[in-house]
Amino acid sequence: xxxxxxxxxxxxxxxxxxxxxxxxxxxxxxxxxxxxxxxxxxxxxxxxxxxxxxxxxxxxxxxxxxxxxxxxxxxxxxxxxxxxxxxxxxxxxxxxxxxxxxxxxxxxxxxxxxxxxxxxxxxxxxxxxxxxxxxxxxxxxxxxxxxxxxxxxxxxxxxxxxxxxxxxxxxxxxxxxxxxxxxxxxxxxxxxxxxxxxxxxxxxxxxxxxxxxxxx
Numbered sequence: 001x002x003x004x005x006x007x008x009x010x011x012x013x014x015x016x017x018x019x020x021x022x023x024x025x026x027x028x029x030x031x032x033x034x035x036x037x038x039x040x041x042x043x044x045x046x047x048x049x050x051x052x053x054x055x056x057x058x059x060x061x062x063x064x065x066x067x068x069x070x071x072x073x074x075x076x077x078x079x080x081x082x083x084x085x086x087x088x089x090x091x092x093x094x095x096x097x098x099x100x101x102x103x104x105x106x107x108x109x110x111x112x113x114x115x116x117x118x119x120x121x122x123x124x125x126x127x128x129x130x131x132x133x134x135x136x137x138x139x140x141x142x143x144x145x146x147x148x149x150x151x152x153x154x155x156x157x158x159x160x161x162x163x164x165x166x167x168x169x170x171x172x173x174x175x176x177x178x179x180x181x182x183x184x185x186x187x188x189x190x191x192x193x194x195x196x197x198x199x200x201x202x203x204x205x206x207x208x209x210x211x212x213x214x215x216x
Contacts, residue, residue: 003099004031004080004149006072007088008065011042013050015088020054022092032056033076035068066165070156077152084146094185098146101183109151109178112137112170113144113185121200128204132211133171138182140170151178163199164206171210 005023009016016034023032034051036058038044044060051058057075061068069085076083082102086095098111105111122139129135143166155172159165173180 001081004076004083006033006076006085008035008068010037012088013046016050024054033072034058035072036060064161066160066162070159073152077149080149090144097183097185102146108181109148110180111146111183113142114139114182141166160206
């Protein structure tokens with residue numbers, strides 16, 4: 001079975017320099033797809049140099065996280081059987097839990113991580129997602145996942161520009177009859193997390209728009 005990694009990045013050369021050699025050592029034959037949003041701080045040539053050093057494929061794409069993730073998934077799907085999605089500061093061992101869980105569950109299509117986090121904001125989001133979209137998962141916003149590549153054509157559809165894409169992918173997967181399993185992994189502070197008032201407001205706005213688009 002072939003495995004691919006999809007990693008959207010922005011200003012993450014240092015993190016990639018640590019993550020990519022780990023992937024190459026543990027998953028020697030895997031393909032790595034990096035969709036980078038270049039900035040003045042980290043121009044594309046810097047990300048490209050690190051990516052090519054470890055045999056990763058990389059493109060520069062000036063868009064938000066959601067669009068970049070969707071592009072990476074579509075890019076990787078025809079070239080792999082399984083796709084791990086992760087950020088450059090996610091733990092590779094935790095990503096491996098997703099992959100192994102899916103290998104051991106042939107009837108499942110997507111493995112999504114469960115962090116041991118008691119943040120009130122996440123609990124509130126989960127209540128909204130269950131009541132508005134029927135999504136009943138413990139941590140549906142988690143970006144640490146492993147997909148069967150055969151899903152991609154069915155679930156990647158008009159992606160939200162930002163992080164709400166993670167909910168769109170879950171909703172589309174459930175709506176089309178795919179099976180999701182949840183996989184616990186050790187909680188670690190997510191180095192580039194942006195969970196603040198602005199991010200929650202953007203999440204709520206995207207949720208409302210998506211809800212009315214689905215039911216009108």
